[in-house]
Amino acid sequence: MSELQPLIDDLVAANHILYHHGVVDGYGHASIRHPERPERFLIAAAIAPGRVRASDILELDLDGNPVDDAGRPLYSERFIHAEVYRARADVNAVIHSHSPTVIPFGVTDVPLRPIINQASCLHSGVPVYNSRLVPEAKGPLVDSPVLGKALVAKLAEHSVVLMRGHGNTVVAPDLREAVARAIYTERNAHLLLQTLALNRPIEYLDPSEVESKNTNRRNAPSHGVDRIWQMWLDEVSG
Amino acid sequence: MSELQPLIDDLVAANHILYHHGVVDGYGHASIRHPERPERFLIAAAIAPGRVRASDILELDLDGNPVDDAGRPLYSERFIHAEVYRARADVNAVIHSHSPTVIPFGVTDVPLRPIINQASCLHSGVPVYNSRLVPEAKGPLVDSPVLGKALVAKLAEHSVVLMRGHGNTVVAPDLREAVARAIYTERNAHLLLQTLALNRPIEYLDPSEVESKNTNRRNAPSHGVDRIWQMWLDEVSG
Amino acid sequence: MSELQPLIDDLVAANHILYHHGVVDGYGHASIRHPERPERFLIAAAIAPGRVRASDILELDLDGNPVDDAGRPLYSERFIHAEVYRARADVNAVIHSHSPTVIPFGVTDVPLRPIINQASCLHSGVPVYNSRLVPEAKGPLVDSPVLGKALVAKLAEHSVVLMRGHGNTVVAPDLREAVARAIYTERNAHLLLQTLALNRPIEYLDPSEVESKNTNRRNAPSHGVDRIWQMWLDEVSG
């Protein structure tokens, strides 16, 4: 498992960073697709994100079963991750959070649209998963494969799906991008609430200015997500 | 008293956790019913919650008198706790707080209703105790048995009662659940204010989706309140 | 000067507490009337409140001149304190702050009224000092005796006067009460803004329920301001 160690270290750091920034509290979870076995993913046992250590990371299959049953309790909503990885070959990292400020956009019909450059992942639209409209759901929790599939159907090809009265799920091609999307989705939601209160027309981020043209630089060392990831690591270290 | 020690440790931690999360400042108090003598309860002497140590925990009877008069000053509002324990056999933990964001819901007619899953304890309704309508009250403080009874009459069978211009009182079957209810009541109030500002119809948590169906899991190790309690302990330790 | 030491220690702590709670940033100042020479007051040299040490405390007369000219720079707005002590024999402590959330109430006609019990000092009314209406003023700063007198005329018999586009001045019979009033004025302003956004009738604190009836207890050990002062001391110690 040693070649996985850098990825596991990043996954542990991602848990701590999301907690430090208030995107998760005691709940929520982050995962990555296994780099060599695409029908597997890595996720912590059922503990609060801020307390996750490398030894807590488990390998699960796409039915949500642990590959090596170590007797650890599992997140009841691990099916969110499993079903995203099953349906979306472009996704290698998934975050389910209780990002607080997305709540107003999940319990009303006001769309969460991007007004800052860093939240360009929202430009294609942010659907809302409402468990009350899902016959199989007994409540907000996505705690079975069928509910995971219902959430993924709502997510469709987007990067973020809100979960009414609950939080959201954020997906990305890699873990650091997923963390950035989760943090800036929360930030954008906060700023959008402030902006909406002004009751004036809003100039949202336009599809034409979405970062596609800057893709090359986004993952270059010292630029884009790489630069801020180094800061986030500092914030949660020692 | 040694068999009480784990309960006392939890009560001390609860005080620190509520302070850490801003639900109490220098005022407010938490108590538990005595596990063997249901007509007694454990509560700190009159000091700020963030400063409570195990040696500050006193045993009081339901008239608010200390069983063993150690000469410590007592909270003038200890009658809140006494009268809840007298009237509600289902309650084993009580928190009185100055939870800031419940204030707007106590001084207006806007009801505090749940929009997040963690605040499902609000689903049956959140009454408001208005001391101006209580003939015996000289002000907002609930500092006598008769005022304690008036507050409990308003609380009725609910989990939370707001206290106009003052704060709230939260009750639960056990202490950790009471702490969770207090923290998520504050969180829900904050998110509801943000949501109300959007001036759009709101889909509140529906009684049908309240956590009853998940009850078994709520107190399972590593799930529900247990998971987040471990994080809260970490936050206030060392 | 040794009999003054406990008072000076409290004054230093008050500076740090106000900074810790965001009531002052790098500006603002706190003072106490000299306990034996009522025409003198104690205040720091011109440094940021969070950095004040006991050796920075100076004795000034009511013209704002240092009794013992140690060559230290002086706050240009020390005349606020001097003129309050000259006019108000009931006042023994003064705080001038840039309390952020009082600003909206100083630049509009919306009155700052109390909605929480701890802000009962606001019940008699909160006047606004507008420097543009003061012929001698060249700007918002109260940096001369004549401007100090204009501010005090606006303060009249109240506990708090807002200063448009600038902050406020808070007075009290003793220093700990002044700190509590300053902190809860900020808190009340924040909660009132949230409440006003609901656009519903508000039940403000009523004069009949103001703390007068509780006066005896307010300064009893372990109650009222004494209890929270001990917590505030902990927060700024070590």
Add this chain to the structure above:
Amino acid sequence: MSELQPLIDDLVAANHILYHHGVVDGYGHASIRHPERPERFLIAAAIAPGRVRASDILELDLDGNPVDDAGRPLYSERFIHAEVYRARADVNAVIHSHSPTVIPFGVTDVPLRPIINQASCLHSGVPVYNSRLVPEAKGPLVDSPVLGKALVAKLAEHSVVLMRGHGNTVVAPDLREAVARAIYTERNAHLLLQTLALNRPIEYLDPSEVESKNTNRRNAPSHGVDRIWQMWLDEVSG
């Protein structure tokens, strides 16, 4: 380079202070004009402001090229600084930030006007740079000399220019003043949003009361920016 050391130390501190106050996160940058070679400026290599050390400070010319190519990655938006220094001889310090609360004023037509004395730098007006109206811009980033010139044309003679969906750029005669302007622009934006929500006429800072009359004192030791700078240094030290 040793005579530059105090300036470099200030520049490093400015980066940390802006990060500590949330004006920058992982992005944004601060620079100073070279004191002896006005066609050069000092700015960090491409790393997050909170992580900048003295050894990261580079010297660039007004085309954005490093004088001594140490192979360090450069901020892609360094042209903001270069073009300001080229056009504005009165400016010796520039800050580009993602100051969060200016966003609502950049994506709507609501002007950012000063309501607090410390934000008097806004009194002449705060223009908005909208990259969608700049033919050469592919997106919000100001990552070429031509875009830097477009931003500077919008800035004109003012102290602050907002950048729609992105942040702002703040200029000043010296670095400490620039930091103060950046921090109080964020503070003023926050307080103005709260004030606008009251829906009442607002009395803004009047040109007649702008600090010009206090200019002498603003940079005196222990007064104005000097006083608060010492506190900011304390906050980011050790």
